[in-house]
Amino acid sequence: MKLNGLTASKLCAAFIALLLQSCSKVPLEYTPAEFQVAQAVWYEAEQTLFFFWNVGSPLGLRSESVFEVSYVNDDGQVGWMAPQSREQVHIHESVSCGAGRICGSASHKVVKEPRALSFRLRYHRDGEISAVVNPESFVIRSGAAHQNRSFVVYGVFDESNSFVQWRGRHVFPALRNEEAQALGLRRPFEIKDQTYGNALPTNPDNPYLYGAEAACPQSYIQAGVDALVRTSERAVFNQRGLPAAASAADSVCASATVNDATGSFTATAFARKNPETRAAFSSLRSPVKGTTSVGFVITPCRRTISLQHLNMQKQRLLLQSPVEICSDDFNQADFKDRMSAIFQERISQVRAAGNDMTLYIALHHDDLTKNLVLKLEQALAEILPNERARVSPRVTGAFVFDSIQHVVTNPLIKNLALWCPAALVDPKVDPFAAPDESQRSCPVLPDGPQLNAGPVRLSSLPILPSRQSYENFLGKFSEVNAGKMNSLTAFAPQRTAISTDVSLGDFAWVTFFNNERVTAGNGEFFSFCAADSKDASRIYFRTAAAAQQPLPLSNLPSVQAVAQGGSYELGLVWDFPFLLRLEYTFYLAGSANAVVASVPFGLSFNQQQSYGSSGWTQQEFQIDRALLQCTRFCLHPFFDESGTYSARQTWRDAMQTNCYRPRFPRPPEGGFPVDP
Amino acid sequence: MIRKISLFLLAFLCPSVALSAEDVVPFPALVERTVGVAGKSVRFDWRKKKNLIFVNVGQPVEYNNFETYRTAAAVQFPSENLTLGFGLAKALVFSTASADAIALMPYRQAGRPERWELELSGFYPVAEGVVTFRPDFMPAAQMVFSLAADVRYMVYPSLFSGQDFSNGFKSMIATRLSEADKDKLSPSAPAAMKIDSAKISVLTGFNLHLYTSGGLIVSSKAMLALSILGTAMPRHADLTLGLGYAL
Numbered sequence: 001m002k003l004n005g006l007t008a009s010k011l012c013a014a015f016i017a018l019l020l021q022s023c024s025k026v027p028l029e030y031t032p033a034e035f036q037v038a039q040a041v042w043y044e045a046e047q048t049l050f051f052f053w054n055v056g057s058p059l060g061l062r063s064e065s066v067f068e069v070s071y072v073n074d075d076g077q078v079g080w081m082a083p084q085s086r087e088q089v090h091i092h093e094s095v096s097c098g099a100g101r102i103c104g105s106a107s108h109k110v111v112k113e114p115r116a117l118s119f120r121l122r123y124h125r126d127g128e129i130s131a132v133v134n135p136e137s138f139v140i141r142s143g144a145a146h147q148n149r150s151f152v153v154y155g156v157f158d159e160s161n162s163f164v165q166w167r168g169r170h171v172f173p174a175l176r177n178e179e180a181q182a183l184g185l186r187r188p189f190e191i192k193d194q195t196y197g198n199a200l201p202t203n204p205d206n207p208y209l210y211g212a213e214a215a216c217p218q219s220y221i222q223a224g225v226d227a228l229v230r231t232s233e234r235a236v237f238n239q240r241g242l243p244a245a246a247s248a249a250d251s252v253c254a255s256a257t258v259n260d261a262t263g264s265f266t267a268t269a270f271a272r273k274n275p276e277t278r279a280a281f282s283s284l285r286s287p288v289k290g291t292t293s294v295g296f297v298i299t300p301c302r303r304t305i306s307l308q309h310l311n312m313q314k315q316r317l318l319l320q321s322p323v324e325i326c327s328d329d330f331n332q333a334d335f336k337d338r339m340s341a342i343f344q345e346r347i348s349q350v351r352a353a354g355n356d357m358t359l360y361i362a363l364h365h366d367d368l369t370k371n372l373v374l375k376l377e378q379a380l381a382e383i384l385p386n387e388r389a390r391v392s393p394r395v396t397g398a399f400v401f402d403s404i405q406h407v408v409t410n411p412l413i414k415n416l417a418l419w420c421p422a423a424l425v426d427p428k429v430d431p432f433a434a435p436d437e438s439q440r441s442c443p444v445l446p447d448g449p450q451l452n453a454g455p456v457r458l459s460s461l462p463i464l465p466s467r468q469s470y471e472n473f474l475g476k477f478s479e480v481n482a483g484k485m486n487s488l489t490a491f492a493p494q495r496t497a498i499s500t501d502v503s504l505g506d507f508a509w510v511t512f513f514n515n516e517r518v519t520a521g522n523g524e525f526f527s528f529c530a531a532d533s534k535d536a537s538r539i540y541f542r543t544a545a546a547a548q549q550p551l552p553l554s555n556l557p558s559v560q561a562v563a564q565g566g567s568y569e570l571g572l573v574w575d576f577p578f579l580l581r582l583e584y585t586f587y588l589a590g591s592a593n594a595v596v597a598s599v600p601f602g603l604s605f606n607q608q609q610s611y612g613s614s615g616w617t618q619q620e621f622q623i624d625r626a627l628l629q630c631t632r633f634c635l636h637p638f639f640d641e642s643g644t645y646s647a648r649q650t651w652r653d654a655m656q657t658n659c660y661r662p663r664f665p666r667p668p669e670g671g672f673p674v675d676p
Numbered sequence: 677m678i679r680k681i682s683l684f685l686l687a688f689l690c691p692s693v694a695l696s697a698e699d700v701v702p703f704p705a706l707v708e709r710t711v712g713v714a715g716k717s718v719r720f721d722w723r724k725k726k727n728l729i730f731v732n733v734g735q736p737v738e739y740n741n742f743e744t745y746r747t748a749a750a751v752q753f754p755s756e757n758l759t760l761g762f763g764l765a766k767a768l769v770f771s772t773a774s775a776d777a778i779a780l781m782p783y784r785q786a787g788r789p790e791r792w793e794l795e796l797s798g799f800y801p802v803a804e805g806v807v808t809f810r811p812d813f814m815p816a817a818q819m820v821f822s823l824a825a826d827v828r829y830m831v832y833p834s835l836f837s838g839q840d841f842s843n844g845f846k847s848m849i850a851t852r853l854s855e856a857d858k859d860k861l862s863p864s865a866p867a868a869m870k871i872d873s874a875k876i877s878v879l880t881g882f883n884l885h886l887y888t889s890g891g892l893i894v895s896s897k898a899m900l901a902l903s904i905l906g907t908a909m910p911r912h913a914d915l916t917l918g919l920g921y922a923l
Contacts, residue, residue: 024739024910024911025739025740025910026738026739026740026741026785026786026787026908026909026910027785027786028778028783028784028785029783029784029785029786029870030782030783031782031783031784031870032782033782057782059784059870060859060862062779062862062863062867063863064779064867099855099856099858099859099860099862100859100862123779123780123781123782124779124780124781124867126780127779127780127781128780129780129781129782131782
C-alpha cells in the first residue's frame with residue numbers, strides 16, 4: 001500500500017495534533033444514597049416492629065453497602081445494626097428490587113413502643129460513612145382485628161363456587177399489600193373448621209369480614225372440606241369442593257390463625273360466593289320477509305306529458321300491471337277520496353294472499369302547484385299509519401317515484417313513505433331540520449357532470465331521476481344508456497297480533513313484537529355492557545307501569561335496581577318501516593360526434609343499493625352478552641377482568657353499566673394473586 | 677590514489693553508482709539520506725516478510741485509581757508503506773488502596789473492568805534506518821519509527837452467561853454496554869468503579885520496531901487513547917512493550 005507525499009503529510013499533521021491534546025484525571029462522581037421506602041410500623045397487639053426499606057443511588061449501590069436501623073424504647077437503646085441480623089418474628093425472603101438497589105423487610109419482637117427510629121445506609125461494610133434518614137414511623141394500637149393488625153385473612157371462590165381459595169393480605173398504613181410482599185415479607189396462616197351457611201355479617205368498615213364475628217355463626221354447617229389448610233404464600237385453595245348441599249349457602253366461615261411475636265392469633269374469616277350470572281335474554285328475533293309489490297300509476301289519461309318518461313317510471317318500479325289512476329281532474333275536491341278508495345280496494349285484494357305489502361306508486365305529472373302531490377300525501381296518510389299498526393299481512397309503507405322532486409310535508413307519512421327524487425331542504429331555511437329517509441336515500445342531484453374530451457362527451461344519470469334530468473339526458477345521449485332497474489324488493493318485519501308500537505318522537509318507533517321480556521325476582525339484578533353487542537343500541541324496554549315510555553336497554557339495570565324484581569318487555573327501535581333493496585344497471589353514457597353524425601355508446605355497471613332502515617337486513621338481534629342477569633349473591637364482591645377481587649363493591653352497584661368479564665382463580669392456584 | 681581505490685571498491689560493492697569523480701557521493705551522506713525518509717531497508721528487509729508476530733505487555737495509564745495491565749498476542753502484515761495487524765489482548769484490572777478508600781464513600785470513578793480486547797492496528801513508517809547498539813558485540817539492527825493507530829473492541833465474556841445465543845450475540849456486537857450489562861459486570865468490577873459504557877476505544881501514537889538480521893523484533897508503542905465514541909474516560913496514555921518475530 002502506498003501513500004503519496006501530500007496525503008502522508010496531512011496524516012502526520014493530524015496525528016501530531018491529536019497527540020498534542022492534554023490528558024486529565026478521571027473525576028470522582030458523587031452518588032449519594034436515596035431512600036425510596038423507609039418505613040417502620042409497630043403493632044401493639046402483635047408486639048412486632050416491622051421495617052421496610054428500599055434504597056438506591058444514582059450510580060447504584062453494591063453488595064458491600066449495608067442497611068442498618070437503630071431505635072430507643074423504654075427497655076433501652078438498640079444501636080445500629082442490620083435488622084436481618086436479629087431473630088425475626090416472620091419470614092423475610094431476600095428480594096431484589098433491581099440492580100444497584102438494596103431493599104428488604106424485617107420484623108423484630110418489640111414489646112414496648114419504639115421511639116427515635118433511624119435508618120442508615122452505610123456505603124461500605126468496612127467504612128463509617130453513611131446516609132441517615134428518619135423513617136416514616138407508625139404505631140398501631142390494639143383494637144379490632146381487621147383494622148389493628150398487620151394481616152387479614154379472607155376467602156374467595158373459584159368460578160364454580162365450590163372451591164374456596166383462602167387468601168392473606170398485608171395491612172400497613174403506608175405500604176400496599178403487594179409492596180410488602182415485594183419487600184420479602186411472608187406471613188404463614190392456617191385455616192380450620194370450615195362451615196357454610198347464610199348468615200354473612202355486614203360491616204362496611206370490614207370489607208374482608210376478617211374477625212367480623214367472635215366465632216363462626218351457629219347456623220353454619222360443617223363443610224366437610226379440608227380439615228387444615230396452610231400456606232406461607234398469600235393464597236391457597238381447598239383441596240376439596242363444597243358439597244352440593246352448600247349450593248344455596250352464600251358463604252363459608254373458618255378459623256384463621258396467624259403468628260405474631262406474642263405467639264398466634266386466631267379470628268374468623270369468611271369466603272363469599274361469586275355472583276351467579278347468566279345472559280338475561282339471548283336474542284330478539286323478528287322475522288323479516290320480502291313484501292308484495294302493489295303497483296299504481298297516477299297519470300293524466302286525456303293527455304300525454306312524456307311517454308318516454310312514463311315508461312321509464314314504470315320500468316324503475318318494475319310495474320307489470322299497475323292500477324292506473326287518472327289524474328286529469330285532480331283539482332276536484334273528491335280526488336283524494338277516490339284515490340284512497342282505489343288504494344284500499346287494491347290492498348284488500350292483495351291482502352288475501354297473506355303477505356305484507358308495499359305500495360309502489362309512479363306519479364307522472366307536471367303539476368307545479370303541488371296540489372296533486374299533497375292530495376296523494378293525504379290519501380296515503382289515511383292508509384299507511386293504520387296499516388303500520390296492523391297485524392301481518394299489512395301495508396308496510398309506500399315508495400313513490402315522482403316526476404318532480406318533492407319533500408314530504410305530511411308528518412303522518414314522513415316516516416312511512418319513500419318519496420323519490422327528494423328535494424333537499426336548504427339549510428339556510430332551517431339549519432336544524434334533519435333530513436327524512438327520502439332525503440337521505442334519493443336526494444335529487446344536479447344533472448350528471450358532463451366530461452367533454454374533444455368530440456367525445458361522457459355523462460351518467462341517477463337511477464331515479466326527475467323528469468327534467470331524464471329529458472336533459474335524452475337530449476344528449478341514448479335512452480338505452482339511461483339505466484335499468486333489475487330488481488326491487490322491500491323487506492319488513494312481520495308483526496304479530498300482539499305487536500304494539502310506541503313513538504319515540506318524530507323520528508322513530510319502538511315495536512314490541514311478540515311479548516319478548518325479561519323477568520327478575522327479588523335479589524336479582526342486571527348488568528348492561530354496550531361494548532359486547534352492537535345490536536344492543538336498537539333494543540328498548542318498557543315496564544307495565546310506563547308502557548308508553550320505553551327506555552334504552554342500557555337503562556334497564558338502574559331502573560330494575562330501584563324497582564327490585566319486575567318484568568321488562570323488550571322491543572326494537574326503528575326509523576323506517578321497511579328496507580328497499582334496489583339492483584340496477586347504471587351506464588356511463590357517451591357520444592362521439594363524427595363529421596355528420598353522433599354515435600352513442602355506453603359502459604354498463606351493475607349496482608346494488610338499499611334505501612330505508614338498514615336494521616331490517618337481520619332477523620336476530622343478539623343481546624346475550626350485552627345484558628347479564630345476576631341470579632344469586634348479587635350483593636357480594638366480584639372479580640374483574642384482571643382477577644382483582646373488589647372486596648368493597650357489590651356486583652349490583654358496580655356492574656349496572658359495566659361489562660362483567662371476571663377472571664376467577666382456578667384450583668389449585670395459590671401463590672400470590674393480584675391484590676393491590 | 678586512495679580516493680581512486682575507494683571509488684573502485686564502491687563501484688564493486690554498488691555497481692549502480694557511477695564511477696566518475698563528479699558523481700561520487702560520500703558513504704555517510706548516502707546513509708543519512710535513508711534516515712528520516714522511510715523507504716529502504718538496509719539491515720533487514722522487513723517489508724518482504726509475510727507476517728510479523730508479537731507478544732506484547734503493556735499498561736494503559738487511565739488516570740483513575742485502578743490498575744490495568746494488558747497482555748496481547750498480535751500479528752502484523754507488512755506492505756510497502758502501511759502495515760496492518762490484529763491481535764487479541766487480555767486486560768487485567770485491579771483495585772488499589774486509593775480505589776478501596778473511594779469505595780467507602782458515596783463516590784465512584786469511571787473505569788473499565790477486566791475484559792478481553794480485539795485489536796485492529798495500523799502503522800505508517802515515518803523514519804527508518806540502521807542503528808548500532810552499545811555494547812557493540814550486539815549486531816546492528818534495522819530501526820523503523822511509525823505513526824500508529826489502534827481500534828480496540830472490548831469483550832466481556834461474563835455478559836454471555838445466562839443468555840441464549842441470540843441475546844448473547846446481540847450483547848456481543850453492541851457498541852455500548854447497556855445498563856443491564858453494567859449491572860451484570862458490576863459485582864466483579866472494583867467496588868469504586870463506575871463502569872464505562874463504551875466498548876470501542878481508539879488510540880493513536882508512535883511505534884518503534886527494531887529488527888535484527890535474524891528476524892527478531894523488539895517493539896515499543898506509546899499511544900494516546902482518545903475520548904470519543906461515548907466514553908466517559910478522558911484521554912489517557914497506553915504504553916506497550918513487545919517481542920516479535922518476522923516470518
